[in-house]
Amino acid sequence: MSNLEDLYREIILDHYRSPRNRGELAVPPATRVEGFNPLCGDEITLYVELEDGIVANVKMMGHGCSISQASASMMGSAVKGKSVEQVREQIRTFKQLMTVHESTLEHDGEPAKVDLRALGELAALQGVVKFPVRIKCAALAWNTLSQGLDELA
Amino acid sequence: MTSFDARRVRADTPQLNRVVNDRTITYLDTAATSLQPRAVIEAMSRYYELRHANVHRAVYVTAEESTAAYEGARDAVARFIHAPAGSNEVVFTKNATESFNLLAKSWGKANLGAGDVVLVSEMEHHANIVPWFQLREETGVEVRFIPVTNDYRLDLSSIDELMRDVKLLSITGLSNVLGTINPVRELSSIAHRHGALIAVDGAQSVAHSPTDVVDLDVDFLIFTGHKMLGPTGIGVLWTREDILADMPPFLGGGGMIADVSTEGYTPAGGPTRFEAGTPPIAEAVGLGAAVRYLEGLGMAGVMRHEHGLTGDALTRLAIEFDGRVRVIGPADTLDRGGVISLDVEGVHPHDVAQVLDQFGVCVRPGHHCAKPLMRRFGLAATVRASFGPYSLARDTDVLIEALGHALKMFG
Structure with missing residues (x-):
């Protein structure tokens, strides 16, 4: 079951059972953006409120599997208080995490391509890479956020 | 007349010997596609x-x-x-x-x-x-x-x-x-x-x-x-x-x-x-x-066999999980085939299927290309287990063991 425990780390299950940043924000001032995974039916509605180029608040609604819900929940906490530029950098780092196999990260002597420390608890999602069909679950909230930032720009 | 023997069908079907995650697979996805006997x-x-x-x-x-x-x-x-x-x-x-x-x-x-x-x-x-x-x-x-x-x-x-x-x-x-x-x-x-x-x-x-x-x-x-x-x-x-x-x-x-x-x-x-x-x-x-x-094989024999398996599975799912695993479909075997959709309390179908995979259990999570029906029952997806002529009660044993693990893990 080691693979399974790699995928479902305790912190992921915790975010799934008690998701943070659930709710809605008034539009405007917030922007509302929807994401959808037609293959498995996962849905997310994201509310992002910017103040002077800073993500002042994030709320979300929707439903999905533990991976998509935990990823969204952690994302909300990670981006709050960050500048749009910093958030774009976080999105890039997260996407790298989803495309790099774990062996590259652990391999001694080779520089890790992804700075896991910068990801904080999001690093718990690295086990997803071993389960290619679940990557789209983890990426749903991030792709939706990216789309939201594009609309705001 | 020869009597139907699912164990012989199993022996005829090479893919059922496949080992995944250190276990011989338990194939419960015949409604998506069946496995072929050597004759085919x-x-x-x-x-x-x-x-x-x-x-x-x-x-x-x-x-x-x-x-x-x-x-x-x-x-x-x-x-x-x-x-x-x-x-x-x-x-x-x-x-x-x-x-x-x-x-x-x-x-x-x-x-x-x-x-x-x-x-x-x-x-x-x-x-x-x-x-x-x-x-x-x-x-x-x-x-x-x-x-x-x-x-x-x-x-x-x-x-x-x-x-x-x-x-x-x-x-x-x-x-x-x-x-x-x-x-x-x-x-x-x-x-x-x-x-x-x-x-x-x-x-x-x-x-x-x-x-x-x-x-x-x-x-x-x-x-x-x-x-x-x-x-x-x-x-x-x-x-x-x-x-x-x-x-x-x-x-x-x-x-x-x-x-x-x-x-x-x-x-x-x-x-x-x-x-x-x-x-x-x-x-x-x-x-x-x-x-x-x-x-x-004789289609009447196939039907009787799968009918028996379905009845047994419905009974055991009801007893084993005390309502935490809900069957989306008729609860008895009257005018009912061996396709069993499940709603597992507090666990998303994709997570259920992922845990089941670790037990070698092949099931299908999703909307099963029947979205109007899913909407009708307010569901985004279910986990579906389905029987074929090669299925045995021991497949249900593994399904129940794996479902128990999923419930424990996410409960």
Whole structure:
């Protein structure tokens, strides 16, 4: 079951059972953006409120599997208080995490391509890479956020 | 009479020996696709080793053998469903979806216009919904739905009203989500009483119970090879000879013509009119072998076996999980097949399926190409376990063990 425990780390299950940043924000001032995974039916509605180029608040609604819900929940906490530029950098780092196999990260002597420390608890999602069909679950909230930032720009 | 023995079917099916995550797989996804017995795999490989040639064209020996093998498969399929005029009524397609498209785009386009209705149900697969919506865009035909009751049956309480202006009733024989077996004989007589024809989606039923199109009194029967121990890439549309004779061609090209000149073309008669281009010959050979294999097992025996497994599984799921695993489908085995959709308390279907995979259990999470039905019951997805002739009670043991683990992990 080691693979399974790699995928479902305790912190992921915790975010799934008690998701943070659930709710809605008034539009405007917030922007509302929807994401959808037609293959498995996962849905997310994201509310992002910017103040002077800073993500002042994030709320979300929707439903999905533990991976998509935990990823969204952690994302909300990670981006709050960050500048749009910093958030774009976080999105890039997260996407790298989803495309790099774990062996590259652990391999001694080779520089890790992804700075896991910068990801904080999001690093718990690295086990997803071993389960290619679940990557789209983890990426749903991030792709939706990216789309939201594009609309705001 | 030989008695049905699922252990022998299991021994005949090589993929059931596959080891995944250190465990022999527990295959519970026959509703998505069945696993092939050695007889099917060997028939296809013998065909490619010895007899491959294009059909209906050349006069050399292997070409004649190839044609005989292809047409022999058509005979076998006709016999399997008791087609009254034999192979003249059996059209080979790519899959059940293509068969529905053939039905809608050939028969439907010629016979269904504005003011007409095609009646389907809320429990249909998208293959029996989308082609009708596409036809609606073209001809203005109305697409109407028979509702499904809270206990997962067709709601036939207002059927006479629903049948108004219906030219075709197109309905599944066995729901690929709920496992519900619909009363096809009763629906045939309702349709015919109202002057309509009836098409039945047999994709989930033909490999799990005896099928007799005369006894069912249906006008069209659609099914696919790969859900009945055959290969992918081949499906069937059966209809009566007189209906087929009036259906305009579907795809155009070689093989489907009687004559072509610079002025135009004359289509061929019979099933070949709908089989443009080189057909799936090896796949037909495989399907023929699958049909003969199923006949050897005896469909009545297959049905009894899966009925027993389903009853046992429903009982054990209810006892074991005390309501935490809910069956989305009839709770008893009356008019019910071996397709069991589950809603696991607090665990998303994709997570359930992921945990089950670690136990080697193959199930299908998702909406099962039946989104109107999912909406009807307020679900985004279910986990579906489904039986085949090779299934054993020990498959249910592993399913229950793995479900228990999923509940513990996410609970």
